[in-house]
Amino acid sequence: xxxxxxxxxxxxxxxxxxxxxxxxxxxxxxxxxxxxxxxxxxxxxxxxxxxxxxxxxxxxxxxxxxxxxxxxxxxxxxxxxxxxxxxxxxxxxxxxxxxxxxxxxxxxxxxxxxxxxxxxxxxxxxxxxxxxxxxxxxxxxxxxxxxxxxxxxxxxxxxxxxxxxxxxxxxxxxxxxxxxxxxxxxxxxxxxxxxxxxxxxx
Ligand code: FES
Numbered sequence: 205x206x207x208x209x210x211x212x213x214x215x216x217x218x219x220x221x222x223x224x225x226x227x228x229x230x231x232x233x234x235x236x237x238x239x240x241x242x243x244x245x246x247x248x249x250x251x252x253x254x255x256x257x258x259x260x261x262x263x264x265x266x267x268x269x270x271x272x273x274x275x276x277x278x279x280x281x282x283x284x285x286x287x288x289x290x291x292x293x294x295x296x297x298x299x300x301x302x303x304x305x306x307x308x309x310x311x312x313x314x315x316x317x318x319x320x321x322x323x324x325x326x327x328x329x330x331x332x333x334x335x336x337x338x339x340x341x342x343x344x345x346x347x348x349x350x351x352x353x354x355x356x357x358x359x360x361x362x363x364x365x366x367x368x369x370x371x372x373x374x375x376x377x378x379x380x381x382x383x384x385x386x387x388x389x390x391x392x393x394x395x396x397x398x399x400x401x402x403x404x405x406x
Contacts, residue, residue, distance in 0.1 A: 257293070324362065326365050328341070330372075
């Protein structure tokens, strides 16, 4: 009798563990799908020369804690981490795609989509937020016809809202490449963009 009860409880426990494992796996897959659909999958799958990754993979494939250097190296190479690169790295190192996506989406330094030639970072840290950073982003969204995180059709600009850029005394602040624009107004931010576009078209 005791053994019967014990066996039944043990079976239920095994069933529960198994169910939780499947559920967790489904959750991870759903998260990855959601991430990919949020991005422009067509762009994320744009043709890239994956052979360029070979030396990087060779260097790190047997090293512990290799996910971050592999992702950083890939991004340095392509400017973002293409979906096909995740697959190649997984195939050749044995790393799980879900683990790599987990890291790539946790750290804001990683990108899953190509970016424009000029990345506009509008600070939305506290100091900038209270100085109306929201209206700067809104004006730029309108002028560039993109959403936050989006890239213009001509591939010239990517607009990003970011956390503190470390120069709060200049709030509100925007950065484009290495250039910092402080004490900014919406009108000035749009003017800066127009000037860059003009230079690029000449
Ligand atoms: S809050 Fe914007 S630079 Fe610090």
